[in-house]
Amino acid sequence: MKKILAVLLALALVLGFAGCANKKDTADTTAASADKGEGLKIVCTIFPQYDFMRAITKGVDSVELSMLLAPGDESHSYSATLEDISTINSADLFIYVGGESDEWVEEVLKSAHPKKSIAIAELVETLEESDDGIIAQEEEEEEEGAFDEHVWTSLKRSSKIVTALGSALAELDAAHADTYSANAAQYAKQMQALDQQFTALFSTVKNKTLVIADRNPFRYFCEDYGIKAIAAFSGCSSNNEIPLSVQNELIKALKENGLKHLYVIELNSSDYADAIAKQAGAEKLVLYSCHNLSKEDFESGKTYIDFMTANYETLSTSMA
Numbered sequence: 001m002k003k004i005l006a007v008l009l010a011l012a013l014v015l016g017f018a019g020c021a022n023k024k025d026t027a028d029t030t031a032a033s034a035d036k037g038e039g040l041k042i043v044c045t046i047f048p049q050y051d052f053m054r055a056i057t058k059g060v061d062s063v064e065l066s067m068l069l070a071p072g073d074e075s076h077s078y079s080a081t082l083e084d085i086s087t088i089n090s091a092d093l094f095i096y097v098g099g100e101s102d103e104w105v106e107e108v109l110k111s112a113h114p115k116k117s118i119a120i121a122e123l124v125e126t127l128e129e130s131d132d133g134i135i136a137q138e139e140e141e142e143e144e145g146a147f148d149e150h151v152w153t154s155l156k157r158s159s160k161i162v163t164a165l166g167s168a169l170a171e172l173d174a175a176h177a178d179t180y181s182a183n184a185a186q187y188a189k190q191m192q193a194l195d196q197q198f199t200a201l202f203s204t205v206k207n208k209t210l211v212i213a214d215r216n217p218f219r220y221f222c223e224d225y226g227i228k229a230i231a232a233f234s235g236c237s238s239n240n241e242i243p244l245s246v247q248n249e250l251i252k253a254l255k256e257n258g259l260k261h262l263y264v265i266e267l268n269s270s271d272y273a274d275a276i277a278k279q280a281g282a283e284k285l286v287l288y289s290c291h292n293l294s295k296e297d298f299e300s301g302k303t304y305i306d307f308m309t310a311n312y313e314t315l316s317t318s319m320a
């Protein structure tokens, strides 16, 4: 009996190795990281910083990069699991946003100890939270000095964030410093080029009003180009049911401004916007806020620049 078990085990091992050998890519990657010893482990909470780090670490195989938020999931209702906490604890670099939605991080960092942690909102100038243009104002306890956390919707700020993250990483892993610096510089340059395109576009737009049947995380983006946004909810609102009175306000805003386009943010699956657009004789369009991306877009390797370029294409047709 014992002998049979031993044979089965040996067979399983042989088959197991054969299986591995067939998956050439996987085997190669494993070998590569084993050769270089311990790779740098970078853990990001949500998509923007994951995307930035993916660009900065391009070509450095020893880096192990992960995002805690699952693609397709709602970023504002994310909460860390025990497994996530252990992932954060074992990270060399942990990157979060550092705003209201990340309040859980403070608590987690009391027990989890990544080698280094960075809040991207601390790398750039922030704007105070504002209810300007928000129709459904919520009766939340207003926090003193609370800032709007969606800094990455500004290409100007994102380019600064990428530059700062590149430097931080170069310091942390000196062996690949040149690659990180070059990648960061290249990505920042792409952002600056796109920012210039937006600036040129909005310098020709007469009515710079966006009506959004959703929350508005675009405060920084709007500020960069002098856009006025009228939205159902504030940036991180968990509300997604648009009350009738708010629907009517949105319809009124579209009609009064003579606008033919109504915007929602990505991953919005509600029917409200369709109903509002129909009543106002407007077309519904999607703007990417880049909090998260769909599973399909994640798997196909879509980037922050891809989404911001899609926004440019949308707005250059709808607002021109």
Ligand SMILES: [Zn+2]
Pocket (backbone or CB within 6 Å): 076, 101, 150, 217, 235, 236, 291
């Ligand atoms: Zn948000």
